[in-house]
Amino acid sequence: MTDTQPQSGGTDARPVLVVDFGAQYAQLIARRVREANVYSEVVPHTWTTEQILERDPAAVILSGGPSSVYADGAPTVDPSLFDAGVPVLGICYGFQAMAQALGGTVAQTGQREYGGTHVEVPESGVLLTGSPTEQSVWMSHGDAVHEAPDGFHVLATSAGSPVAAFEDRDRRLFGMQWHPEVKHSPLGQHALENFLYRGAGLRPDWTPGNVVAEQVDRIRAQVGDGRVICALSGGVDSAVAAALVQRAVGDQLTCVFVDHGLLRQGEPEQVERDFVAATGVVLKVVDAREQFLGALAGVTDPEEKRKIIGREFIRVFEQAAREVVAESGAHGEEVRFLVQGTLYPDVVESGGGEGAANIKSHHNVGGLPDDLQFELVEPLRTLFKDEVRAVGLELGLPDAIVWRQPFPGPGLGIRIIGEVTGERLDLLRAADAIAREELTRAGLDRTVWQCPVVLLADVRSVGVQGDGRTYGHPVVLRPVTSEDAMTADWARVPYEVLARLSTRITNEVPEVNRVVLDVTSKPPGTIEWE
The missing domain is CATH 3.30.300.10 (GMP Synthetase; Chain A, domain 3)
Incomplete structure (x- = not known):
């Protein structure tokens, strides 16, 4: 949930922006869009219409949320968004916010709907094309849309929702009261894909192969002929990031593996055996066990541990960078770039952007020191873990690396x-x-x-x-x-x-x-x- 596009971890694809109104499912909506092979990002509801349009979105999805649209201080949607020519889908709270902003009526019905709910579909329209006239969906609301705005066709109704779905096909505006992103709505993914493909006219072309090609181009543009080191932990994230960078810049990359004493049994040997064998990358191993244990002595607070580990990582890499230059004979040539396997969940949990809570500092996001000497290369910054695995397979990495269980960067220290x-x-x-x-x-x-x-x-x-x-x-x-x-x-x-x-x-x-x-x-x- 970032305020600006990451320098090296973004994508050239026009995003579907999921506007988060405080929903527990906002990230899940973004995931479902990506499962339809369309790129998506989550942004906070505090973004203005101008900020949203600056991202040149292919479409916008308004998420659910815990508020009532008519309550004092409740998040609202600027009606100008709906006049911008961008396809919009409202879900649950986002559906109600859209209805209210465009002149519809939202109120309590006295009949809350939570969990599995039966809906009638008198008119399928674009959004519900291919849906049966009756279906089970997953609801979670106490308010409902009673009257649709002018120009909208009502597509579905339920006992507690006089208007459970609607659309204005000409303006490419759509909405539904239920949650299509959860598996408890069996036809939910079908409805989302109707919006993406039929309503917004998007193509399912965001694939692992395209991600690899796009990131290789990005890395080359960022790095040029500069020297690069990669923080290789042996986990799937850093391995895939390293393989991407190697494909982009070849022997400009040196991978640095730090044995900080916080690894699991057999991991140092596994890194040297499996990753080097699979990629042929140049690997430098640094024994920093005493340095890390000394820095962590007496520390019990988890946030302090994470920050110490992040700081010591960077200090080790700064020294390793100097040694890489010395060992290569390239005196005076600095290593400017550091590759990290930062993922989208790392950014979100570390409070990466307005509206995101800082749940915990990931060593490679919130735990980095202020005086960082490197420019970061983070080709996986917009990806979820399963997407990283797909990219790893696309790059030809072996299953032993791609399907390795996730292991935190701070290791056993946390x-x-x-x-x-x-x-x-x-x-x-x-x-x-x-x-x-x-x-x-x-x-x-x-x-x-x-x-x-x-x-x-x-x-x-x-x-x-x-x-x-x-x-x-x-x-x-x-x-x-x-x-x-x-x-x-x-x-x-x-x-x-x-x-x-x-x-x-x-x-x-x-x-x-x-x-x-x-x-x-x-x-x-x-x-x-x-």
């Missing part, structure tokens, strides 16, 4: 609740390795998005092992399912797999005597504990 020490890292690494091994053995690598193992380092619990009393640490298993990390649900891992996990961890990691399961969705919880 999976230790309390101070980060070498002893605690070793303990957590052992427990994490067991969890990953058992999930792989059970064939759950594609089902479980990721399974953070969290060490409650400052908590101890009484146990009994070998007929004796123990006073050990608990660890938390956090298996989740997700499409893009914007939302997540806890994974229903089979009990027998959980039992093996618990038995092995408590048997093989002596300092751990209790294994617990986190069954919180996102929201309200984030995937990582810190």
